[in-house]
Amino acid sequence: MAQKKLSIRIDGQLISAEEGQTILQAAKANGKYIPTLCALDGLTPVGACRVCLVEVSGVDRLFPACTTPIQDGMSVTTNSPRLTRYRRISVELLLIERNHVCAVCVSNGHCELQSMATAFGINTVEFAYNYPKLSLDTSHPRFVLDHNRCILCTRCVRVCAELEGAHVWDLTSRGIHARIVSEMNEKWGQATSCTSCGKCVQACPTGALAEKGWAVEEMVKNLGTVTTLVHRRGVEV
Amino acid sequence: MPRIQDIGAFNTVREAGLAKLTPAVPRLTVGMGTCGRGNGAEGIYHAFSEGIERSGTDIVLAPVGCFGACFQEPLVSVRLPGKPLVILRKVQANDAGRILEDVVAGNLSPDLIYCKIEAWDHLTGHVRYGEGYPEVPAWNEVPFFKSQKKIVLRNCGIINPDDIEEYIAIGGYQALYKVLIDGRPETVIEQVKAAKLRGRGGAGYLTGNKWEFLAKAKAEPKYIICNADEGDPGAYMNRNEIESDPHSLIEGMIIGAYVMGAAEGIVYVRAEYPLAVHRLNRAIEQAREYGMLGENILGRGFKFDIALVEGAGAFVCGEETALIASLEGEAGRPRPRPPFPAQKGLWGKPTNINNVETWYNIAPIVMRGAAWFTETGSPKSSGTKVFSLVGKVKNTGLVEMPLGTSLKTFIYDIGEGATAGRQVKAVQTGGPSGGCIPHDMFDTPVDYENLAQLGSIMGSGGMVVMDEDNCMVDVARYFIEFTHSESCGKCIPCRVGLNKCLRILNRVTEGAGTTHHLELLDELSRYIRDCSLCGLGQTAPNPVLTTLRHFRNEFEDHILARRCTAGVCEELALSPCENSCPLHMNIPRFLQLYKEGRLEDAFLSVILDNPLPSSTGRVCQHPCDGRCRRQTLDQSVNMREVHRFIADSIFQSDKYEAMVQAVLARKLEPTGRKIAVVGAGPAGLTAAFYLALLGHDVTVYDSQSEAGGMLRFALPEYRLPKSILRREIELIERMGVRFTLNTRVGTDVPLNDLDDRFDSIFLSIGTWKESWVYQPGTELKGVYPALNFLEAVAAGQDVSIGRRVAIIGGGNAAIDSARTALRKGAEAIVFYRRERKDMPAIEEETNAAKEEGARFVFLAAPHRVMGDAKGCVRAIEIVKTRLGAYDASGRKKPISTDEIQRFDCDSVIFAVGETVDLDFARASGLSLKENGTIEVNRFTLETSRPKFYAGGDLVTGASNVSGAMGYGKQAARNIDRHLMEAERWARLFPDVEYGQTLPEEPSPSRRHTGQELAAAVRVLSQDEVVTGLSHEAAQDEACRCLRCDVKAVNVS
């Protein structure tokens, strides 16, 4: 069925987009960049990281581009001093929340958090570091989970549930104590539902989920495999 | 009971219910909500039922819900046939026998009576109880209920929540019947829209619009949900509504379901509300039994049922998408909107969610119409809202008020103001994500828009009143701690942002805050508000943003002065008494030293903290008394009298010389810096003492012939013997301070001169000008400003006041004038325009004046002074006042009436307040504040002119002795720091070892006070009225200290 066409403006440019698309999808389809961390093409958007927030004219509030459906005549601004400031704070808060020590990270140089920080020119943070004591789960034969590097984007949760159908991962606890857990807080190695497909590892934006056997800077993720898979299987989002 | 299928059956039930509500025999009810039960209502109920059984009398006993006056719990109501319903308050189980006897005899126990209800409008029906008891106030005549309007709470506390027949009796389920018979859902939606009913859960969306949205949704089935997940600490209106009147909720929901086309309803209620769950379950069962739920409701073919789901009580589940997630069995985490629940809600189906209270408004709107509903409330927000008024007010409880009522009405009319001796400072509305509104904005009408404008929210209707004992930084910290722990953790702003906010606030309350922290807090809060995913995060920073906006000075106190004025932040105060003392005397230390028998050490501790300990020991306003923790046990420690005793024991003995040497030994090496102090009053003397101690060369200027300022010239001899003061000033002189008297700075010595000759100048002249307003007759002979009068008497001049003196005012100067006049053999009448309890004078002084024979006329303001042919005062006419609305000071404003009274007198003394000598302030060329006081940096006391500092009355307007001395101390410390570019203050104080153990098991003991001379004797002389403590009494007092300063308790 042919989708209805809607006209919207993104940063002043008139764009024709399909009804049902999110602002992010419409922007991407027209070559407009909006920064994202938790969104992953093909997975249900959750609006957790808030770096994709955009301004919609006529409305005071900010909207996450990844979850907000477009409306006819909508005029979206993807960049403003306020948005930049807020995006910076989001990234800074992620950096101080846990222990992101790039120098010893397998994903150094291939990390979405790191490259976003670089893009925003963050070389020092304004807030004091939290330095929480967090654990490492090395029980899986092929993969590791390092909570120190997790930003709780829940891409692993969604890729596992929506694509692999295994639903190994979930979020537990509240607030600052929220953690990714496998099954009912089982060690990953003991999680019987895990098929060891590795999609979560590929979907993870940082070094939180990684393959064993790689040294610093060596873990290059292949997001493409995940998104191609989505489209091939025709998963509806 | 067969299900009701027609109007005949309905009416039969109604009659049966009415017979229960107004039986032909006495009916007794007990308020058995959670609040009542917490206060022993169950015991009372049992006592009644046993008593009734034992005596075999015919009395109907029933439980009811809560009537709202929580501060009067437990409530019992009694109704004798044909008589009004009488509400008794604070009933105890052992009152039961007496009440039953009274009921049988047809009497009432007068001591328990709170109010009566002759007839009650349930809005859906009317009940007449009967008339009588003219001496008992009607319910809407008592202050707590006076301005309330009960729409939501229409049935609460009156009917038995466990009995559907009583609900039907007062017109319950009639609205439902009407809607079902009319069979036109769209008109009901129109009605709700026209009524402008807004969601009472907090966000305030128009309920009618929400309903229309769902009614129009195509997908089936549709769900309606009642959100009873009341998670705000301190808010309990939903709990009370369900406990007291569950059927109103059910009826509202059935009507909603019918007009929106839903077949299933869910009440999501907190599991922490067992009684509400229990009563609601019971009500649902009864509704099914009577044909209000299930198939073919009331025989009209409509089918609907309600399920009750108990939630785990996560705060975030108040957010509708999180609530839906929780109902679906998932973790209660919010989902992005859109899609909105009305499109895709529970199980992906169209869903309507309304708060408990919203549902309660439905039946009255249906029965009385939209126009009736919009009569109440403000133009944009119709109807009422239930608030839980708690915190630092006299009357607390659930209050239902028209939207748009001003905060003042809540706090002063219903709450009847602050608790004794305190002042309301702010009110926090809207629960943990609300904001704090300062006292000077209490005129604000309470509705959605106005609260939002002040940075707060309506929320579920929490209203927490705060007074000076609440630290606003701590309040912000407390609420952030709460929302932080309730954050679901999904989005970054709320999860990490709130955590960071909390950490910064913790630093500030621990005294480790920086001004940079304030900027960070502000930015972070805005970020969390603007970027969070759900309402929890978006509103969570409100407490921080509003306190930063309205109480920034408290944040600054914590950061720049390392002080928490409220005395809440433990790390920032040694003890509550030390914190409240303007001089920050280490009170526990001198008490302990004295207790250990170390008089000299105790004296050194006292004098180094307070250079005028004998004088202040007599005349200080002693704020420490009001803070002493001992009050919770018996009475506060008489700290002022102990330091007076310690100081007197040295000053009046041969130990004086040795102690002078001991103090001199503390002097730092001479610095060669020259400092001028202008004004030899308490502030100036204190500054001079410390500056000399710090090694500076100090010269004090004063226009009078003797040093001491107000202490010397305004305080009468009988309160502060001049010989005592002289001894203290002598010590300051011995420190090397030079006094240049009879010299007026500004005229005799220009300020520029001082600027040339000194390295720093501290200005501390007092408020010597009486701030009176001209009134007819004030030019007559025999009219005196109080300070001039006191000064002249103190200087030994002969002031003729005649036989009868009228004194106008209610402050210390008025009382001093009256007592001085009495000592001159005159009669004294004090006229004050407010009530006795509003007088700013020290209470003991007022009492003493009364004993000595002063007369007081309250609610009286001067009208005119009348003279004789020679231009002398002959009489005064006063105008009687009455008290109107509350003013900014939290007292009722006196308003003149037409009643004029005349009093013959020979002189009139005006003591209506003092102000700064504006001429001096203006001539000084320093920048001034609007009220004519000199503008200074609050922390350093620097003025707009380099080298010049100012403190005391010049900065604050008229204040008191210790307050002024506090400024002197602060100035000395800052001047020294600036001049010497180093923090040398701590070097002044020796390290002393003293006991650090807590007193064991303190037993109740009496507070010791000084002996007063008999009134008849003392009024004949200038002798000091209050003699000091004896050595034993002082010892006892020292031992009564609970040592709040000892914090690290060794548990061994």
Ligand code: FES
């Ligand atoms: S990408 Fe939209 S919120 Fe994370």
